[in-house]
Amino acid sequence: MRYAAPTTVDEAVGLLAADADARVFAGATDLIPQIRSGRPEPSVLVDLKRIDRLVGVGESGGTWTVGAATPTSTLTADEAFTGAFPGLSEASGLIGSDQIQNRSSWGGNLCNASPAADSVPALVANAVRAVVAGSNGERTVPVEEIVTGPGQTSLADDEFVVEFQVDTPPAHTADAYLRLIPRTEMDIAVVGAAVRLTMDGGTCTAATVALGAVAPTVVRVPDAEAALVGSTLDDATLEAVAAAASAACNPIDDKRGTIEYRRQVAGVLAKRAATIAAERANA
Amino acid sequence: MATVHLQANHAAFTDGVRELEVDGATVGAVIDELATRFEGLGPLLREGSSVAIDGELQPKGTIYAAVGPDADVHFLAPIAGG
Amino acid sequence: MINRTHVHCTVNGDEVDFLATDSTSLLDALRTELGLTGVKEGCGTGDCGACSITVDGALNCACLMFAPEAEGREIGTVEGIAQGDHLHPLQETFLEGAALQCGICTPGFLVAAKVLLDENPTPTETEIRYALAGNLCRCTGYDKIIHAVQEAAVQLNGAKS
Amino acid sequence: MTATENPPSKYKYVGTRPVRHDGLDKVTGKARFAADLDLTGQLRGAIVRSPHAHARIVSIDTSAAEAMPGVKSVVTGADFPAIDPSDSAHDEAVNNIARDEALYVGHAVAAVAATTMEEARAAAAAVEVEYEVLPAVLSIDEAIAEGAPIANSTNRTLFTGDTEPSNIASVGPFQRGDVDAGFAAADVIVERTFTTKAVHQGYIEPHACVADVGQDGKATIWASSQGHFAVRSKTAKILGWGTDKIKVTPAEIGGGFGGKTTIYLEPIAVRLSQKAGRPVKIVMTREEVLRATGPAPASKIHMKMGATKDGELTTIQGTLHYSNGSAKGYAALTGAMSIASYKFPNLDLMAIGTVDNTPKSAAYRAPSAPQAAFAIETLIDEVADQLEMDPIELRLKNAVVEGDPTAMGAPHPKIGFIETLEAIKNSEHYNSPVPEGAGRGFGTGFWFNIGEQSSATVNLNEDGTATVITGSPDIGGSRASMALMAAEELGLDVHRITPIVADTESVGFTDITEGSRATFATGMAVVNACRDLIEQMKERAAVMRGVAADQVAWIDGAAVIEGPPSEGADPVSIAEITAAAKMTGGPLTATASLNAAGAGPSFAAHLADVRVDEETGQVEILRYTAAQDAGTAIHPSYVEGQMQGGSAQGIGWALNEEYIFSADGVMQNAGFLDYRMPVASDLPMIETIIVEVPNPSHPYGVRGVGETGIVPPIGTLANAIADQTGVRMTNLPMSPPNVLKALNER
Known part of the structure; x- marks a missing residue:
């Protein structure tokens, strides 16, 4: 070498x-x-x-x-x-x-x-x-x-x-990334979720949702994005985002997590990341 | 006579007896006496057990420790540490 | 010897030269070519921080660098933390606060903690814990290490004001 | 004077917190650990390891490896004498290097020494081993299944007289009273099955040694070990040599926790060195440490407990399976024995040790007790829940005191369990409200501690300083403890005392630093040697003052003359005595040795506040307090350190650590990335309360504190999770996926 x-x-x-x-x-x-x-x-x-x-x-x-x-x-x-x-x-x-x-x-x-x-x-x-x-x-x-x-x-x-x-992002646009690891540091993501939103007076006008560690490559979640656009990120929207994210996963069982776990948590992280991104975009 | 207390696994060799009186001035003498009375018990007492006399854990492998005439002798599973 | 590359760099303020095969880690080179055995190997994969060093002032794992990458760089190890017979406040507070037990992780913690305090003189407990999350200690439960870093920060800030 | 004031200490040095004597070398990078040593002409060793969980070794062809550049020697199992399977040394010998069967993935089958590490690795890869793959057994359930393949053909169930190969290593029933009557008398009965995975001690320093066999055939070994005398005796046995041919020098040891009470490399390094005629260094990689050195056993524990409605525990019944990995052992027996904290009048426990094709298990801090305590402390917590009793009150009501029987029936000596429980009950933590939305859990732990053999030599130097020489490797500050006890005895400043850990030829035999015994037993040897020295100094002072020896008392570090003709003369200091030593009889030195009886059990009680993220299953520890009976804390900082370190290891065991095997027995997480030990950001400060109920069998009341701290955390955290979520976790680890699964099933 x-x-x-x-x-x-x-x-x-x-x-x-x-x-x-x-x-x-x-x-x-x-x-x-x-x-x-x-x-x-x-x-x-x-x-x-x-x-x-x-x-x-x-x-x-x-x-x-x-x-x-x-x-x-x-x-x-x-x-x-x-x-x-x-x-x-x-x-x-x-x-x-x-x-x-x-x-x-x-x-x-x-x-x-x-x-x-x-x-x-x-x-x-x-x-x-x-x-x-x-x-x-x-x-x-x-x-x-x-x-x-x-x-x-x-x-x-x-x-x-x-x-x-x-x-450079347009005005009132922000992103957020969350991941789940068993510890607080030094781990590889079991699930990762990135959300980028553009907000206009409390309403979402553009959204991108991407998940990591739940499929062979990064997964975009068009159903979650569609649910977000036009919404005020009310609870029903966030549940729809979570459901769409879980449904978009194609994960594996391995030493870091199970299929069921990755699916469920992908939804949780997607909705949480969306909430954070919206707060940032609204700020 | 010292009172000897055995574990349930010892009792497999003693027809279920768990407590008995044994004459012996040392742990070794007590073991020898028990080994004579109960076939197969000797190796377990010698190699696979710790001993407490009147509640005080004795050094591993001891056979010379004195056993008083009214002592309580417990044969225990082997105790180790990390 | 095949493919021994000549490397020139600064280690703990001294210019040094050494030879290493290209696949040698900087960790092995520091330990075997330069005798700096204060730099420890705990895992070889960047997960324990026992080999923490500074490279141009930035915290690094020596096990994750190839020796030739050190060319022209300034390397700092635990051996360079004390100034002569004058211990760094972190070394003092680690000793006073019993922040070490077996001592194998101590050099890496000292290097990482010094970088932290150089960059952030008043870290919170949480900041210290995350800054040192790349350094594993199995003996102390971290409690006394965190306290020692906090105490060193107080001493360093007191010395400055 | 108020009741809350601490009484003034009886001692001047014991109980103080001096800087440890070996500290400076450890904060400057000068301390020499085994891997730091390089000898002239040294070769590097590499081990060839089995890729199969279970295989017969058909043949090993080393010719290609021997022909490779830089290779100086190659060894296989055939280079070591065969040891009869009935010999207690057999399993460890075979674990060092396989002979006929490879018993787990990672089992050493051959080794090479070459001039560089690269050459050694390349040559190891060139050793050709022909295997006949055999069916493997990878878990307790597989080991005890009907018709299971035999995991290790040399295993016979211990002490049963059975002659047939078996996957059962040992069987140990423990019984007293009448459990059926006990359950009949119970108003509450709780029953669960608990499983735990193998976990590693996780010391940060990988195993390492250097061996040098000289022209005279004598071997010198520098080892990272908890006991260098044990390295000598085990290496001698495995090589078939006399101990006189082996000298072992203890290097600084980078953590052990029980995992360095056994050996893996030294006989191989000696044989490689002997064949090559050059020193050989072998250092394991982290991957090798995880694949091939002893974890703590996996377990499966079924437990049933009964209690009356007023909180009296009547009965315990259980079956405890522990995996010993690929070799026989006592893991299950020790686990059952560790159930010794509560007065169960009726008890029926069956301990079953199993053998499988995973790495041979090794001791880990209070070996086997954490698994059993997980079960017991969970069930007691459930009883408290059902009876709506305070969890500490329930334990206080049933806690053992002096004279109460352990699981084996022997009475407890003087112990401080009640005092330890009360320390938590009175703590600020327990009396503060549980944080909003969080859970609080409580748990306890017990460990026997052991005595064993120790030697110490104390030399007084000509200027009145002292050197304390022992054979106990210092893992966590024991040199400081030895110096403190010597200081107290002699009345000499602790920093005028130099504590040394000497090699096997420079101090008397000393057993391993294990079982929380170093400060207890080796400390006693130091105290005895100091007392001998004091008698000698009194005699010397009598000569110097021209009085009879019985007129001299030792007070405050000096010889005081009592009675005529020198009544009222100045005391004679140690420095004066040592300065005059050549005129009064020569150097002052004393040696003491013992096999210590009367080790004092240590109890611990832990309290934790946690917050479970009920959507992800993540557990955050908000606050943690540990109380433990130390007997007497010689150096309180290092006592606290043992409590904190044990707590952190227990927390790691509880939450995220586990061996994960593939279906063919390959460990999937053989590195610190995925073998998840706690990092600094995972933990809060660990508050400590040192309880001191002195052990009457030690001159300073020492019990030993190294091990008990790892016992309570698992139950404590499981109980805290249950407090918040209502879910009882019974399978370890309580990792996010496992917790979320349990929450989903509630």
Whole structure:
């Protein structure tokens, strides 16, 4: 296993194109445990953190750009970013301990393609786009098109995510992310729920609901979104949101939770996240 | 004579007797006497038991501990710790 | 030796050079190449914090870094917390408050707590508990560790005013 | 003078809170744990482990591994002498390295030593083991099922004389009175079945050792262990060597909790070193620790209890199954025996230990008591509920006192259970309102504590300082306790005393630091050695003052001359005596050893406020208080630390910790991510109340406090959950999915 620390995107693409077993990494917070547990080692480890473009967060002309290897602690510490995307910020802040937060990144969290990745439901709820670089140049795709299944992405061998783009939310729009873990910290989500709402005088005018850890990939819940739009988030609406979220799940039984548990709690978290997002949007 | 108290698992070898009078100046002598009276009981008392004399737990594996003429001797399941 | 990379970095304020294979973790390199055995391995997967170090001032698990990633970085370990024979207030309050039993997790807790107090001089109990949630202790139930961090914060703030 | 004032302490040093002597090294990173040691020419060892829960080892081909770069030695079970299955050392030997059968996933079957860890790992992967997979048994229910496959062909039920292989390790009935009459006399009868999963001790330091076999054939071992003399005797037995050929030096130990009373690596490291002619270090990964070292047993306990309407507990009847994992053991017996807190006139308990194809279980802090206490404390709480009695009053009414029988019938010595219950009853916590929407639970625990063998040497140095040398590895501050007791005896400042834990060739034999025995038994040896020294110092002072020895008294750390001709002369200090020692008979040193009788049982009572999120099943602990009878607290901070640490472990056991096995016996959560021990944000402060009912069998009244604290939390939290939700949790862990399922079923 050889380590390489390219300083440009082209250099990194070149390393990937030259060796099919090369692998990019940012925090390695998943990669190192995977290698320790016996996954085959990549031939070349391509460290993306020395490429300037991959580290940083900023807003310009109504679009936020987040480098794919930016430590999530940078995002949670950025007051302007957190003000614009409170749910996305809190989801980013839930990826592991403070130690992990200084290593983990959206790029890694997304491309590791774990169904339980905390940032991904919030990325989807905010319609975040990924800018992907490869031998054929760059392309921009919605994040939900990156992950195709557990551990599987649509990226070619010579491609990696360079940065993320997300539009500044319209007025009275806010997001929220909740997850269920057995402890208070240091766990992988058993269920995650991201909700983004636009409110107009107490009535919801736009809604996105995305669930994590309840299916092979992040699940959008159109029935919950439909129930929210036009509502004032009264109890009946919230129960409808919960029912729709539970119905949208396609979970598995594993060491972290049962099918029944994930279904039930997905509904609980969806309705709670919707309530928080509405409060934020109304504020 | 000391009064010896046995556990229910000891009683499998003693026809159900759980309390009996035994002559013996030491734990070892008491065990030897019991082993003679009840076939199969010896190994359980020697290797699989702790002993309390008049309520005080004795060092593990003790056979020389003195047993007074009116002592209460309890053979217990083995006690360990963590 | 195959693929030994030369790494130049700063450790506890001293410039150091070492050689490590590319797949070596920074934890192993610190322990075996530099003899900094105060950095402990409890899990090797970033879940216990016993190997907590600072990298350019930020808290990290040394087990989750490849040694070559340290190139040009400033690394801080438990061995660098005391200034000469002068203990850091956290080290003092851990000792005075019996905030350690077996001591295997102590170096990681001290590094993490120092980062916390450097960034947030007046943390609440809840903030301390979440800031230290990446460090497992199995002996103390955390109670005396939290108290020791609170006491160190008081001492540090008293020293400043 | 008011009744609430504490009486002035009898002691000058005992009961104070000095900084521990080994503390500085531990806050600066200098303390040397076993994995921190590197010897010149040292090799690294790696273990080959079974991927099967149960398999016959048909053959092992090590030739490819031996030919790999850097590899210096390879061993298999054939490199160790066969030990007869009837020998009590057999199971631990086989657990160190399998011979004919692999008994669980992770069981060691071979090992290699190579110049680097990478080479060792690669070579371990190249050892070719041919297995014949056998049917496996993975739980208590599977083990006792009719026609179950035999999990371990060498197991015979202990002390029954049975000669046929069996999945039953031990059977232990405990009986007194007449349970049928007891139930007939009862107005309330409660009955439930409880299940608990295997849980790990979870020490943060993985097992590690370094072994170096010299040209003279002698082995030196540096080990992370609760008892280095036990490492020596067990390693000697497994290798077939004399103990004179093995020296074990205790490294600092990064937690044990019972899990480091047994050995896993040392015989293998010695054999690898002997074959290679170089030192060998072996350090387990966390995954290996979880897959291959001893958890506390899973259990299944059926219990039925009766009480009269005025709250008298009349009867207890139960069957307690405990899994010993892949080997025989006493887990179930110990569990049943630990039911010793209440005066049940009628008792009928059947303890059944089972054997299966999961890792061989090991001791864990008050071994087997937490599982049984979960059942007992839940049922008593239900009785209190049904009788509408205060849960503490009900327990006070039935609590054992001196002379009352344990489950085995032997009378309790002097104990402080009543005082411990009253400490909680009088606490601010108990007398404060339960937070809105929350639940409050109460539970208790008991542990015997043990004595065993200890040795101590105390040397007085020429300047009047002292060195206290013992053989008890210090896991949680026991060096400070030894120094405090020596300080009290000698009248010497505690920081002029250096407590040392010496290797197996530098101090007398000492049993393992287990059973809450170090401060009790080793402390007694230290006290005895100090008393011997005081007699010697009195004689020296008599020589120095020209008086008869019986004219010298030892008062406040100095020899005081009484009677003519030196009446009224200045006392002779320790420093003066030691400075003059070469003129009065040479160095002052004393050694004491003992096999301690009279260990004092310790009782604990815990109180918790919890809030259950009834939509998700999450349990938040709002407040937690632990009271425990320490006898006498030598160093109160470390007594509190034991109570807090035990509480936190019990809380983890109660809420989220469990071994999760796949259908083929592979542990699914072999890491700290999914083996969920409490993190700092999971817990509140753990308030402590130290109760002191001195143990009359110890010079300072010490009982030992290490273990009891883990016993009450499970029942305490289950009772708190029931208080809020009305739901009795009977299956551990009380994790969000399990709690929500129970809530859904209410």
